[in-house]
Structure formats: C-alpha cells, structure tokens
Amino acid sequence: EATEGLAPLLRAQIWAVLAQIKALGQTVLVIDKYVEQLIAIADQHTVIERGRVIWQGRSAELAGRRDLLRRSLGV
Known part of the structure; x- marks a missing residue:
C-alpha cells in the first residue's frame, strides 16, 4: 500500500x-486503503477480494457504492 504506516x-x-x-498523462497503479x-485521483478502480475481482468501474461509480466500500474495505 502506497501510504501504509506513514505520517x-x-x-x-x-x-x-x-x-x-x-x-x-502518466499511468500509475496504486494499491491503497x-x-x-x-477516488479523487484515479480514473479507474478494481476491487479485489480474496484474489478475485469483485468490481471494476470509474471513480464516480465507486463513490456511489457505499455498500461495496463497507463490505470490502471497511469504510
């Protein structure tokens, strides 16, 4: 995770x-919680749970999926 444990x-x-x-215009892969x-930075998101892709989409879609965020990410 890009920022895990940092101040x-x-x-x-x-x-x-x-x-x-x-x-x-550069592409970067970021894994972070x-x-x-x-959501503010990325264009596309992939949520992986137990080694399987369970969701893919754009920032606006992910922001609206509070159910997914709670279930998969605990936020």
Whole structure:
C-alpha cells in the first residue's frame, strides 16, 4: 500500500505527487486503503477480494457504492 504506516504529512505529499503524475498523462497503479484519496485521483478502480475481482468501474461509480466500500474495505 502506497501510504501504509506513514505520517499524515507524508501521506499528503504522496497523494500530491500522484496527482502531478496524473496531470502529466502518466499511468500509475496504486494499491491503497485510503479510498477517498484514490477516488479523487484515479480514473479507474478494481476491487479485489480474496484474489478475485469483485468490481471494476470509474471513480464516480465507486463513490456511489457505499455498500461495496463497507463490505470490502471497511469504510
């Protein structure tokens, strides 16, 4: 996970760098449990549970799937 165990300031810096990379048109694969930050930065999301893809979609769709977020991610 990209920001696991980091202080909030360092975590914020990583998210800022990821946003800059996206603005440059680069593709990045990020695995992290901080879904709100991922929704703000990523275009596409894949939720994997026990080794299987259980959902794929865009940020707006994921933001609206609170049931999925609670079930799979505990948020």
